[in-house]
Amino acid sequence: MTQDFRTSAGGRIDRSSPVDFTFDGKAYRGFAGDTLASALLANGIHLVGRSYKYHRPRGIITAGSEEPNALVGIAREKGQNTPNLRAPQVEIYQGLNAESQNRYPSLSFDVGAVNDLLSPLFVAGFYYKTFMWPRSFWQKVYEPFIRSAAGLGKAPTDPDKDRYANHYAHCDVLVIGSGPAGLAAATAAAQSGARVILCDEQSELGGSLLHDRTSAVDGKPAVDWAADAIRALSENDKVTLLPRTTGFGYYAQNFVALAERVTDHLANPDPRLPRERLWQVRAKEVVIATGAIERPLVFPENDRPGVMMAEAGRIYLNRYGAMAGKRVVIATACDTAYRTAVDLKAAGVDVAVIADLRPDPAGVHVDAARSAGIRIEGACVVTGTKGRLRVKSARLGRIRPDGSVTAMGEEACDSLLMSGGWTPNVSLYSQSRGKVAWDEDAGAYLPGASVQHERSAGSCHGVFGLQAVLEDGYAAGENAARAVTSAAKRPKVPAVTGGEEGAGGTLGALPHDRDPARVRAFIDFQNDVTAKDVKLAVREGFHSIEHIKRYTTTGMATDQGRLSNMNALSVASKTLEKPIPQVGLTTFRQPYTPVTFGTFATTARGEAFDPVRRTPMHDWAVEKGAEFEDVSLWKRAWYFPKPGESMHDAVARECATVRESVGIFDATTLGKIEVVGPDAAEFLNRVYTNPFLKLGVGRLRYGIMLNEAGFIMDDGVVGRIAEERFHVTTTTGGAPRVLAHLEDYLQTEWPDLNVWLTSTTEQWAVIAVQGPKARDVIAPLVEGIDLSTESMPHMSVREGKICGVPTRLFRMSFTGEAGYEINVPASRGREVWDAVWNNVEAVGGAPYGTETMHVLRAEKGYIIVGQETDGTVVPDDVGMDWAVGKKKADFIGMRSLARPDIVVAGRKQLVGVLTNDPKVILEEGAQVTAEASPALKTPALGYVTSSYYSSALGRSMALAMIADGRGRMGDTLYVSTAEGAVAVEIVSPVFYDAEGGKQVA
Amino acid sequence: MLLITCPYCGVERPEIEFRYAGEAHIARPAEPSKLTDEEWAEYLYMRTNPKGLLAERWRHAHGCGRFFNAIRDTVSDRFVTIYKMGEAKPDLERLVVEAAQ
């Protein structure tokens, strides 16, 4: 197809640069500077999509980001498509491959269109009404149906290959929108010396000036004046110009998020460029200059392809040289549509008639149309359209003084351009948490008082007419600059000819002479919401506009209802017989238009999503073939399988090796805090349940830390290195939380205590050596420490050297075997590890991972905070009342241990669980009940917290938290499994070496 | 994202450097064991949760590490004043009056 609907000259396209692209697989040609929408229109294509619910054929309606119908998917390569792009915003490039959406198998023949015939089923609230019953239909019938028939566009299937960038920026004045108001504001602010960012969602700056054929500013055509203003701004070092950049989110304290589309419009983008760039702008002042949006007219069959907004018709004509049609009917209630009529006529388009709702249209724009010889009918309304995939004719009717309508016959046309007047675009003002106010004279919601440092300029706050808009823009720019600099000035406002304000407008459904039961007038094109749907919702009791929105889905389109809201509101207001301000307006929220996930993620993807923490021994574990698990940000060696070993085999072998010989374990990830000062012991005495004042130098103590509510928040071993120096360890994941907790009490409750806290987690590497041969293995490497049990018993710490490296050597055990934890500076960790490993290997020892560590401690009944505890567990619940200092006057959480709900009987207590069948390994989290098949709604007695195969026991074992557990020793209870309940015996949680002789040997 | 001024560092920094730490000026009782269960529950759990000005604690967690107090309007999210730990709580009613002027 050739570009039959292209004008012979004019527009901002480059006619010397043809661009070939495909739409639904068919080849078309446009020109550089075209959008997909303008290029399709130039080729005579209006039909570009099917509607969401009824699959009705739909055409291009607007020329902006508010486009509800022309949503397309763009495929760059396989698996990398972007869905739901708005065709008026898609710039064509050589080879562009665009697909329409929501149609099967093709745009012109769509099987889903049967929904249209079934439309009585799809009334307001159809989601809530239709898919209710029977319940079993959900999974098999309703959901697959909704998923295949509904939904716009296809999500990409592969990970996004593109890069996205992030940019933090600060400026004095951020101007959003570069039409006449925005350009004027940016110019005034820049000339005042302010640092300015001017952004616009379109490919070119200039806004409405780019398609204004008739106005002149400062004696120049409007478009030339705009070019000069933009050039002046671009030459100013303090000004940043950002086309293709949508201000999509206005947040607290003038934090505004912009999405810049960097390469999507290019055929062969520089691979060094990101696809999109997120700008996080902190602006001292913001000028919102986002213009106004033309309202559709709500008349029967207003959704037929070929029906378009009047201003869009003028934009496509003047900016892109694309004609909406060759014979056009214009339906309006507003003067601005006359400008479209005049421009079309001047371009050689046959303007059949201007049908104006108003009985006596008058004014400068009307006069211009009349003198161009265009037929004008007052008190005239469109009552319908005909045509299958494109409008062929418009039905017209005469509005009589009593409001009734009589048919005037049909007018043949291939396009119908409509205007219901203008809605100020208050989205960003609303996002800034400002409250919009109803303005009766303007018939619109306008920005009210500023909540943040912002001001609106131009038609987005109800100022219309080019001269007034420019004046308003200069004033806004000057005032914004004045707020941040002392030298604000307002440039002389240039004289404007033309561009006069266009009066008029209408809201809500238009009168007609058709059978109301048989025709539909659409309010929200994207969601297929009609005037009838809104009325029905009101009749069914939805009186708040927020409820009506959710029930009918009106205003939930990709433009958040900028196009449809006011018409919906008007219909609701008339049905409710309440004035519009009493019905309210839905809140506009971020983002202004859809933003890609990539732009939000920026560089935080893959490896850069979160930091990864690795210990000095990490590479060694990798070389040894370890499997790893993530513990908070750490990579921890999980187990060390030998060739051919399963995880079960490896863990059983590692456990046996530790119990019988010796194992080496990387405990570097434990949190470590150095607590120093004259009051260090007093401080620890207050934050742990255990007594610490009398802990001797060189001794270790296991400590439990509670929060003030009495619940266990962390545990660890504390060593007294010197009278005023303690080495505190925390759980791997708990270190930052514990440090913050300690700092909180130290700084805010007990500032009188002279104590310093320093995180030393990163400074120490920790090598655990556990097992009967542990001492033999490390002894040859240690200098200056007597390792004999008499001199260095269980739970003691000594300073000395190992392999020549300074060490704090802990004698302690989390396995039940005798053992050591060797603390050395992290930078020396690997060399000490290698030396210790040599000796471990020589005696037949093995490295072990976190899984073996978990099994060994569970055999001893040692808890893991966060596994046996869940934030509601006190020490007595896990059998650790022994760790609570009874003689202490106070410690954090102590008072709570006497609360009625803590001392009450029936709390869950830690127990051991043995399945009657020793081969069954329970699932952690499984529920424990008194009966195998309890009656429905019987509460569980508790749940399994840890469950393993124990090589020491030669069978399975588990820990559980069970109501009154310690009183149930020997009882048989039941635990749910995937194969049904199994019988278990409740036993002591200490399965191995209950006397504890091994670890002190 | 809010901007918060640390009174110790004397600089305005983005919210991600800070951690919220609950309502301010709730002192831990000197002798908790002498409190009734009701009094202890009051200390543990009951907060003013106002619509309007709230005295609250923040910590410059990724800066100097210090806790400090702030008066924030829970409606507008605006910080009215920020002060060091240990300084007296401002008169909130007077702040409201001043803000209205």
Ligand SMILES: [Zn+2]
């Ligand atoms: Zn600070």
